[in-house]
Amino acid sequence: MKLSQNNLTSRYTVLMCAVILCLGACNNAGPVKTTESESQSSDRTKWFVDAKYGMFIHWGPYAVAGGEWEGKHYYGSGELIKGQAHISQEEYEELSRRFNPVKFDAEQWVDIARQAGMKYITITTIHSDGFLMYHSKESNFNIFDFTPFKRDPLKELSEACRKAGIKLCVYCSKRKSQLKEILTGYGPIGMAWFDGGGLTKEQAQEISDWVHSFQPDCLVSERIGHGLGEIKGFGDSEFPKEVIKEPAEAITTHNDSWGYIERDNNWKSPKEIIHHLVKCNAKGANFMLNVGPKGDGTFPEMAVAVIKNAGQWISKHEESIYGTTHSPFPELSWGECTHRPGKLYLHVLEWPDDLKLRVPSIAGNVESIRLLVGGKKLKYTRDGKDILVHLPVPCPDPVNTVIVVNYTGDLNIDPVRTLMENCDVELDAFHADISGSANHLGIYFMEEYGSWYKADLINKWSSEKDMASWEFRAPKAGLYAVELDYSYPTSSTKREGLIMIDDNEKLYFECKSTGDQRHHFQKQPVGVIRVSEPGYHKLSIRPTGEGEEFIKLRTLRLSMFE
Numbered sequence: 057m058k059l060s061q062n063n064l065t066s067r068y069t070v071l072m073c074a075v076i077l078c079l080g081a082c083n084n085a086g087p088v089k090t091t092e093s094e095s096q097s098s099d100r101t102k103w104f105v106d107a108k109y110g111m112f113i114h115w116g117p118y119a120v121a122g123g124e125w126e127g128k129h130y131y132g133s134g135e136l137i138k139g140q141a142h143i144s145q146e147e148y149e150e151l152s153r154r155f156n157p158v159k160f161d162a163e164q165w166v167d168i169a170r171q172a173g174m175k176y177i178t179i180t181t182i183h184s185d186g187f188l189m190y191h192s193k194e195s196n197f198n199i200f201d202f203t204p205f206k207r208d209p210l211k212e213l214s215e216a217c218r219k220a221g222i223k224l225c226v227y228c229s230k231r232k233s234q235l236k237e238i239l240t241g242y243g244p245i246g247m248a249w250f251d252g253g254g255l256t257k258e259q260a261q262e263i264s265d266w267v268h269s270f271q272p273d274c275l276v277s278e279r280i281g282h283g284l285g286e287i288k289g290f291g292d293s294e295f296p297k298e299v300i301k302e303p304a305e306a307i308t309t310h311n312d313s314w315g316y317i318e319r320d321n322n323w324k325s326p327k328e329i330i331h332h333l334v335k336c337n338a339k340g341a342n343f344m345l346n347v348g349p350k351g352d353g354t355f356p357e358m359a360v361a362v363i364k365n366a367g368q369w370i371s372k373h374e375e376s377i378y379g380t381t382h383s384p385f386p387e388l389s390w391g392e393c394t395h396r397p398g399k400l401y402l403h404v405l406e407w408p409d410d411l412k413l414r415v416p417s418i419a420g421n422v423e424s425i426r427l428l429v430g431g432k433k434l435k436y437t438r439d440g441k442d443i444l445v446h447l448p449v450p451c452p453d454p455v456n457t458v459i460v461v462n463y464t465g466d467l468n469i470d471p472v473r474t475l476m477e478n479c480d481v482e483l484d485a486f487h488a489d490i491s492g493s494a495n496h497l498g499i500y501f502m503e504e505y506g507s508w509y510k511a512d513l514i515n516k517w518s519s520e521k522d523m524a525s526w527e528f529r530a531p532k533a534g535l536y537a538v539e540l541d542y543s544y545p546t547s548s549t550k551r552e553g554l555i556m557i558d559d560n561e562k563l564y565f566e567c568k569s570t571g572d573q574r575h576h577f578q579k580q581p582v583g584v585i586r587v588s589e590p591g592y593h594k595l596s597i598r599p600t601g602e603g604e605e606f607i608k609l610r611t612l613r614l615s616m617f618e
Contacts, residue, residue, distance in 0.1 A: 100273050101286060101303045103223065103246065106379045107175035108337055109370070110225070112307055112346035113165075114180050114314040116187050117152040120351035123317030132505025134348060135315030138185050140505055152187055152197070156204045160353025162212035166220045168355060172363040173370030175378070176246070177217060178225030178344065181210055181238065183315075190226075194233045209353075214242050227251070230263055239270040247287060249277025257282040275303075288341075291500065292508040295332070296339040297486040299382045306336045309346035310359050312504045316348035323358050326366040327455045333370070333377070334403045334456065338392035340382030369455060372429050376401035376458045384469045385416065387487070389479035391456070400461040401428065404447075407454070408478040413445040414531065416474040421463040428458040442474070442531065472592060475530045481614040483526045483595065486512040492522035497608070501575035511575060513543075513608045517599060524609065525596035530587045535617035538563060540597075541579045542607040543570045552600045553582075553607070558593050561586050564600070567607050577610055584617050 114135045123134045125141040132140070138148050169177050181189045188198035190210035199205055210226060217224040223246050228238055230250070239245060248267045255263070260281045267274050278285035288304035290296065295306045310329075311320045324332075329345060336343040347359045370377060376394050380401065383393035390413060391405035404413060419438045425445055426433045435446040451457060475481055485496065494517035500508050514524045538555060546569040555563040565582035587593060599606040 100275055104176075104275065104287065104305075104342065105303050107223070108342055108377050108380075109172075109174050109333055110176040110178060110223075110305075110342060110344040111169045111172065111174040112178045112309070112314075112344045113349065114183070114309075114316075114346060115349045116180060116183050116185060116189055116315070117148070117155040117351075118183075118185060119157075119316040119349060120151055120155050122351065123313070123319060129319055130505065131317060131320060132313060132502075132507050133315060134313045134317040134320070135180075135183050135185075136506045137315075148185060149197075149202075152185075152202055154203075155199065155351060157209075157349075157351060157353030158205070160205075160207075160209055160212075160349075162209065162216035163219075165213065165349075165355070166216040166222055168360055168364070169222060170220055172367040173374070173377075174222070174345075174363075174367075176223035176225055177213070178227060179210070179213060180227040182228045182234065186229075188228075188234070190238070192234060192237055194231075194237060210238075210242060218243070230255075232263075232266060235263075235266065236270065239267065239274075245271045245274045247275035247277065249279045249285065249287060249289060250281065251279065255281050257284075260284050277305075290341075291510055294510040295336060296341050297484070297512065298339065300340040301382070302340075304339075304341040305344055306332075306341050307344045307346065308332065309348070309507075310362070312507055314346050314348060314507075316350050316356070321358065323362055326362055326369065329363065329366040330369055330456050331405055333366075334392045334394065334405075337377060337380060337394050338383040338403070369453075373456075373458050376403065376428055376460075384467050386469075386471060386473040387482075389476035389481045390414075398463060400463065402445075402459040402461060404457045404459060406479055407451045407457070408447065408476075410478045411447040411449065412478060413447055413459070414439070414442050414474065414476055414478075415445060415461065416442045416529075417470040418461070418463060418467060419443050421465050421467060423462045423464055425459060425461050427452060428460050429453070434459065439531065441470070470529065473526070473528050475528045475587070475614070477530075477532050477534055477616055480616075481528075481536075483528075483612045483614070484512065485514045485524070485609055485611065488514060488524040488526055490514060490517075490522075490524050492519065493517055494522040494524055499574060501573075509575075511577070511610055513610055515605065515608045517606045518604060519602050520598055520600060522606070523596050523598040525594050526612075527592065527594050529592050530590055533587055533589050535584050535586050536614040537581065537584050537617045539579055539581045539613040539615070540565070540607070540609065541577055541611040541613070542567075542609045543574050543577050544568065544607045545570075545574075546572055548604060551603055551606060553597060554600050555582070555585060555595065555597045555612075557585060557587060557595050559596075561588060574608060 118135050118137050121137050123130050130140050191200035191208040192198045214224050264276045276285040277287040277289050279289040290306045293308040311322045313320045333343045349355050380394035380396050392403040394401045419441050425436050436443045497513045497515045499511050544567050551567045553565050563583045563585045570576045570578040
């Protein structure tokens with residue numbers, strides 16, 4: 057589900073567009089006969105923006121292979137094994153006939169999602185292999201007619217979701233006849249979105265209108281292309297870098313594959329899942345985590361254990377997740393913030409060693425501060441326009457301690473980022489101001505087959521006129537160690553760079569090669585620089601002299617030099 061800079065492009069190796077349809081409380085009624093108004097349009101997104109967390113499921117005959125074909129093991133995206141292993145259609149049909157998920161239990165799946173804290177489920181009903189995961193009258197290449205299973209898992213899942221109050225989502229092709237089967241056969245639909253590009257604006261509008269002709273209240277993601285749709289989407293494992301003030305969703309998978317691969321046990325930990333969730337929520341986006349079920353219809357045991365573990369944390373902290381809005385702060389070095397009127401939820405992901413949590417720009421508004429779990433009140437002091445929260449010992453929750461700040465009045469948050477003297481500060485390419493010939497570049501790359509990642513870089517700078525810079529506010533003076541994260545081809549000549557604070561404090565460094573691929577990054581400590589006094593400053597980086605292209609910079613990290 058890769059996004060290009062200018063439009064949406066497919067992450068699959070076949071020329072196929074796909075739609076995801078998120079179904080609401082499902083039944084077997086026909087088209088919903090309602091009309092749309094502006095107020096209804098805003099109301100339609102409420103379930104989505106309140107939900108915050110969903111489960112993505114890639115499931116099909118490829119799960120039978122489990123990443124193995126003719127004795128060879130394939131890693132990356134298990135759902136793409138037909139193309140990766142060059143399996144013929146005849147061979148793939150034979151594999152599909154062996155698909156018999158007799159252990160599939162829709163109610164158990166829904167219960168796992170519920171215990172994980174997920175509010176909606178998205179399941180593939182057709183993928184790039186063309187196999188239909190529901191009982192279709194349009195093609196017999198479906199799980200009911202083509203396999204010994206002889207059941208409609210989509211129908212069973214829709215009924216289980218309806219009983220549990222969880223939204224059901226399905227992923228299917230753009231073929232109108234198949235789309236109509238789902239729109240008219242599985243109840244009210246909440247959202248529809250495409251995975252991939254290739255549509256003209258007229259075609260995208262036609263598909264969107266087709267969806268609304270059967271389901272006027274159905275949301276359409278902007279992945280349909282050309283600026284259409286109500287739900288903003290991101291690429292595979294791409295997370296928002298700035299606050300999104302419209303409904304949005306970021307996705308990643310629990311291990312390295314979307315479809316099931318038996319030997320892929322690179323599971324994200326409960327801590328990683330929780331951090332992904334709150335980082336998305338703090339930017340105003342939902343988070344959807346993928347799990348690939350086995351060919352027998354069960355989830356991998358480790359995946360279930362991990363997401364349930366994360367769900368226990370979510371259950372204790374649900375006030376800071378569901379129904380909240382984005383953070384009012386610029387980047388916070390110690391963690392994230394979610395928000396509702398009169399309350400800030402500080403998600404402390406990095407516990408400051410000196411037990412002082414600096415919260416910028418809110419000193420005049422604070423009424424009380426407490427731990428969310430247990431309600432213990434915390435002491436705080438004012439430091440200029442900031443407050444310093446006195447943290448307890450030991451850390452109540454090393455995964456993520458949530459602190460509730462009750463406030464009154466309007467928040468007048470300083471838009472300039474505050475340097476946290478007791479936490480590392482990461483200044484990234486995305487948030488840099490650039491000048492001269494320097495520009496921003498978003499690159500997509502694969503580390504495993506079919507699994508895309510994105511990196512935001514600064515490139516096209518070669519002279520002293522080309523510069524990247526960041527403004528920040530420093531509550532105190534101090535020394536900071538500087539580390540760069542960049543790529544620089546082996547073929548490039550060595551170049552010198554210069555880091556400055558306010559054009560007076562200077563730090564020179566020499567570029568080092570990182571390999572031949574533009575996504576081969578290296579972290580390089582380059583020295584120590586001084587913040588001479590409290591107040592507002594500008595940190596900049598540029599090449600010295602003239603020459604070939606400078607480094608492709610991803611981040612610049614500042615750490616207190618002690």
